């Protein structure tokens with residue numbers, strides 16, 4: 001049964017029971033209406049409590065139903081109206097989550113009681129839609145427009161204690177919310193419910209409301225660049241102000257329909273499910289997430305307390321895993337300790353605000369200079385800077401101090417895991433973890449399997465990622481793994497566009513207007529141009545190792561742009577030096593100004609190399625940069641480094657500022673049409689055979705040849721391909 005009913009004296013308790021998250025699917029809506037109808041008719045029932053089984057009220061509408069006809073059966077809002085109209089008081093007992101339609105259902109109830117650990121919210125905006133079951137109409141009526149907008153536009157999960165302060169919840173309890181709701185229900189039997197029916201109230205307004213909402217639209221346009229759902233949310237809330245409820249509901253419906261037609265909800269829902277699917281990892285050997293048991297990680301160590309190590313140590317402590325943090329000398333240890341303690345204090349403040357005792361959630365971090373103290377930990381994350389020799393030296397030490405079954409992780413953004421694993425006695429226990437900075441905040445984790453990494457090690461690292469609240473993607477071991485590997489051809493195209501006549505701000509603007517958080521030049525300035533320069537120097541692409549007589553714009557017969565090297569040779573490393581592709585007010589400044597010096601250098605460069613200036617159109621800029629990413633994405637799939645397009649998309653959405661409303665780079669390719677991507681790449685490659693990264697990938701050609709199957713079928717084609725190679 002999708003919903004059950006029991007009786008506690010005069011109170012009927014209706015419980016949604018639809019694992020895993022009590023989504024309000026068609027069977028649930030039917031069952032709720034049936035149980036509710038019977039409770040309403042039953043004269044022995046004087047009040048009703050609505051609850052969710054297994055400690056979760058409800059995660060809202062069943063997202064999988066959106067593209068089916070099931071949504072049309074009984075609408076959520078019809079059900080909510082029935083509940084709100086009840087003459088018997090209805091109390092929502094919120095445990096776990098009441099999200100989206102779940103909160104909308106609770107808002108239709110006359111009272112709401114929540115457990116202190118629960119969260120409520122209207123996160124629809126995060127899946128490209130708006131709360132369309134009365135949420136944009138009832139919430140402003142309950143807590144006013146500014147507070148409602150803040151909750152709706154950001155789609156945030158509001159902790160129960162904050163929800164109580166905002167007025168969303170009537171009562172927060174430490175214990176069982178259902179028992180507390182039953183008590184409240186008994187108390188309010190026979191009371192007047194008129195004011196508790198939110199749809200009958202008016203939204204508090206003031207003369208500045210319209211201009212407040214106009215400003216909100218302008219802000220949202222800037223903040224969410226191209227995402228339509230936040231704007232629709234504001235317009236729906238606007239429709240609630242001083243208007244009858246029915247008017248607003250009609251507007252909600254219209255906005256939902258127009259949003260659906262933009263394609264953004266479908267892209268964001270693909271992104272939502274992809275994030276869940278990547279947890280269901282598979283290994284080329286046949287090992288899978290559901291057949292391998294992870295080992296528990298009760299204690300962990302972090303080596304190196306630079307930016308990455310601090311974030312990782314904080315992340316572990318936040319997940320209640322005691323940490324031993326190790327540095328090489330007393331001074332570094334002291335600096336690291338201060339930084340980690342600062343981060344932990346901020347976490348403790350957040351917990352206190354949520355009414356939670358930090359001591360029960362945050363595990364201790366112990367700081368040390370001695371490797372011997374790592375002898376008992378279950379897992380080590382080495383997070384020293386990117387240098388294979390240094391990492392190998394540390395792993396040699398770990399081999400002699402750690403217990404033989406300790407898992408050893410190396411945090412790297414692209415070094416060879418196998419080379420590091422080879423210096424240990426148990427390469428099967430070694431795995432790469434590529435955290436993103438700041439590691440205590442960024443959600444993405446690339447988990448990199450080496451040749452010998454065991455399935456148990458993979459399962460343990462993936463589970464640890466989940467415990468840390470990360471979205472973890474299992475990838476294969478190749479230089480730069482997935483995320484950074486794709487950046488190479490993308491940045492190359494951006495550099496070539498400069499050579500041919502564009503300026504950094506032209507290229508960045510096109511990609512930022514497309515929705516990418518930061519264009520390639522602003523991104524490089526932020527990351528530090530010296531990082532790539534050092535790597536190119538080591539590879540012999542620039543610096544003293546380049547053979548005398550090598551043409552400036554060629555390496556090994558392929559096109560090469562020396563422009564970024566030229567900037568670095570002049571000490572222009574980006575934001576940190578106050579100069580890079582842009583000019584900043586001061587070293588460390590954040591506001592990028594187009595730099596006349598860069599323009600001048602580009603003019604001179606083009607003259608020196610006899611390059612005719614041909615500024616590219618926005619369409620060409622977009623295609624060249626984005627299709628370069630897509631093509632490398634197909635190569636990553638061919639090489640078996642990522643196991644499906646979703647993996648690449650999750651990495652780009654969560655680590656590289658790709659707009660989620662475009663689904664991901666591979667999803668975007670599927671919406672543009674693979675045939676078109678192939679044509680553009682083929683044309684470009686014909687004109688520039690010296691840019692091998694733009695040679696269309698075999699898999700792309702194959703998918704076009706088999707009739708461009710939908711993205712969910714690409715995995716099968718990859719499988720066939722890998723078997724044939």
Ligand SMILES: CC/C=C/CC(=O)SCCNC(=O)CCNC(=O)[C@H](O)C(C)(C)COP(=O)(O)OP(=O)(O)OC[C@H]1O[C@@H](n2cnc3c(N)ncnc32)[C@H](O)[C@@H]1OP(=O)(O)O
Pocket residue numbers: 020021023059060061062063064076097099100101102123124127130131132133273276277
């Ligand atoms: C008229 C239309 C009106 C619509 C209003 C709406 O209600 S739209 C939906 C709004 N709700 C949400 O956006 C909530 C989405 N879910 C979450 O944020 C999280 O899943 C959670 C509820 C916070 C639970 O997180 P947790 O990390 O514990 O679990 P998972 O995220 O891994 O989810 C477990 C499985 O449940 C599936 N799932 C979650 N929410 C929904 C949903 N609303 N509909 C359908 N399925 C949902 C999720 O896909 C997981 O499935 P698996 O098959 O196990 O991977």
